[in-house]
Amino acid sequence: MISNHTGxxxxxxxxxxxxxxxxxxxxxxxxxxxDVTVIDRHNYHLFQPxxxxxATAALSPGDIASPIRGILYRQKNANVILANVSxxxxxxxxxxxxxxxxxxxxxxxxxxxxxxxxxxxxxxYALGLKTIDDATYLRRRILLAFERAEAEPDGDERRxxxxxxxxxxxxxxxxxxxxxxxxxxxxxxxxxxSIDPRCARVILIEAGPRLLTPFHPSLSEAAQRSLEQLxxxxxxxxxxxxxxxxxxxxxxxxxxxxxxxxxxxxKASPAAEWLNAERDRAGRVKVQSDLSVPGRPNIFVIGDVAxxxxxDGQPLPGVAPVAKQxxxxxxxxxxxxxxxxxxxxxxxxxxxxxxTIGRKRAVAQLGALKISGFxxxxxxxxxxxxxxxxxxxxxxxxxxxxxxxxxxxxxxxxITGISGSRIEDVLPAVxxxxxxxxxxxxxxxxxxxxxxxxxxxVNRAGNGRDVAQSDNVHRETSALGGTPAAISAPWGxx
Numbered sequence: 001m002i003s004n005h006t007g008x009x010x011x012x013x014x015x016x017x018x019x020x021x022x023x024x025x026x027x028x029x030x031x032x033x034x035d036v037t038v039i040d041r042h043n044y045h046l047f048q049p050x051x052x053x054x055a056t057a058a059l060s061p062g063d064i065a066s067p068i069r070g071i072l073y074r075q076k077n078a079n080v081i082l083a084n085v086s087x088x089x090x091x092x093x094x095x096x097x098x099x100x101x102x103x104x105x106x107x108x109x110x111x112x113x114x115x116x117x118x119x120x121x122x123x124x125y126a127l128g129l130k131t132i133d134d135a136t137y138l139r140r141r142i143l144l145a146f147e148r149a150e151a152e153p154d155g156d157e158r159r160x161x162x163x164x165x166x167x168x169x170x171x172x173x174x175x176x177x178x179x180x181x182x183x184x185x186x187x188x189x190x191x192x193x194s195i196d197p198r199c200a201r202v203i204l205i206e207a208g209p210r211l212l213t214p215f216h217p218s219l220s221e222a223a224q225r226s227l228e229q230l231x232x233x234x235x236x237x238x239x240x241x242x243x244x245x246x247x248x249x250x251x252x253x254x255x256x257x258x259x260x261x262x263x264x265x266x267k268a269s270p271a272a273e274w275l276n277a278e279r280d281r282a283g284r285v286k287v288q289s290d291l292s293v294p295g296r297p298n299i300f301v302i303g304d305v306a307x308x309x310x311x312d313g314q315p316l317p318g319v320a321p322v323a324k325q326x327x328x329x330x331x332x333x334x335x336x337x338x339x340x341x342x343x344x345x346x347x348x349x350x351x352x353x354x355x356t357i358g359r360k361r362a363v364a365q366l367g368a369l370k371i372s373g374f375x376x377x378x379x380x381x382x383x384x385x386x387x388x389x390x391x392x393x394x395x396x397x398x399x400x401x402x403x404x405x406x407x408x409x410x411x412x413x414x415i416t417g418i419s420g421s422r423i424e425d426v427l428p429a430v431x432x433x434x435x436x437x438x439x440x441x442x443x444x445x446x447x448x449x450x451x452x453x454x455x456x457x458v459n460r461a462g463n464g465r466d467v468a469q470s471d472n473v474h475r476e477t478s479a480l481g482g483t484p485a486a487i488s489a490p491w492g493x494x
Contacts (some may be wrong), residue, residue: 113130
């Protein structure tokens with residue numbers, strides 16, 4: 001039995017993370033006899049499958065995000081806390097969040113994943129795509145590359161600016177490579193006078209033998225053909241050996257570029273460390289068949305941070321449907337326990353996989369059914385509109401897509417986060433002395449928990465280079481926008 005310590009006399013369920021899994025669990029408990037607390041470092045729920053469209057100026061951030069409080073405002077048993085979780089005291093059954101201790105009777109951890117660079121320190125150069133900040137920063141980098149190329153007198157540098165390298169041939173890599181190609185060859189084609197955006201090179205690098213490895217080989221081939229028809233150069237069976245602010249190394253080969261997009265892998269949040277639980281190679285918590293942590297039946301781990309397996313013993317993929325079904329399952333399991341009942345082990349129901357390559361191009365695998373081309377693209381569009389949260393977001397996205405389809409234009413080609421037309425040079429990383437105590441205090445009071453961005457301390461060096469400093473972590477200011485690149489800092493939530 002669990003102890004009841006709330007004023008209502010009901011058990012307390014604390015959900016850490018308001019992504020697909022956490023939010024699904026919270027909503028499923030709307031009519032349940034629990035007090036639900038949702039903790040997240042952001043005040044919004046993000047529809048990550050469309051994040052690449054923000055990065056390529058097809059959608060605005062508000063089109064794919066909704067305030068968590070707005071989603072749960074009708075749910076009287078739910079409370080939302082905006083905070084950065086730093087640990088869990090399993091002895092006292094408390095979540096540690098920015099100096100607060102939040103007690104729980106049941107704990108659901110759904111903190112998602114972050115970019116994985118396989119032991120390399122490439123985060124300053126290879127841009128991941130996990131948050132709205134990532135997407136708007138990447139959008140700025142892409143658009144500024146064209147603006148900088150327009151005014152660049154040196155031919156080699158102009159070509160370097162118009163090369164875009166995407167690392168990783170999974171759904172995210174395929175989708176963003178296709179979107180950048182369409183942006184360059186259609187939306188921006190007539191906007192410049194000194195350059196022809198259609199000459200931009202988009203190179204997709206995949207270490208495996210084919211793209212979209214979870215899909216059937218025939219769909220992988222269809223996706224590759226579609227990308228090549230858009231002008232994307234697909235390089236298979238090649239691994240990145242190094243990258244910096246001027247390009248990517250593929251063994252002895254060198255690709256010169258100012259924009260590298262990283263879609264090659266992720267690693268779990270430090271939930272396993274918080275719980276002192278067994279983890280797999282990716283840092284995911286190994287869970288039992290009911291998604292609970294071994295030896296802790298009141299703590300559940302779901303989504304990208306959980307190492308759950310299917311009936312075949314293989315790990316479940318880190319995709320939104322898995323997280324949502326796990327959230328529903330854990331909520332129903334808690335209700336069943338409250339009623340003295342039991343539920344069978346969690347079993348993922350695979351409804352299929354889809355990936356879009358561009359206008360009228362997509363692939364879909366629904367069990368034995370395999371679809372490509374326009375029918376798959378239409379199905380992909382309808383499915384994503386349906387699963388968006390909120391009627392406003394569905395309507396806005398549908399209207400934006402309709403406009404983009406008819407006019408070939410992108411309505412959100414906005415360069416934000418810089419002063420006026422200032423475009424900073426890309427120079428090698430500069431190490432500086434550690435910041436003073438006063439500077440560190442200033443950073444901690446202003447900087448974002450997971451990204452050193454607009455609130456950072458920036459030293460103007462007088463030679464065109466910005467160096468951002470925070471908590472003794474130093475990175476080069478990012479390539480084109482004068483804003484530091486994403487830096488892993490005290491952990492937040494996805």
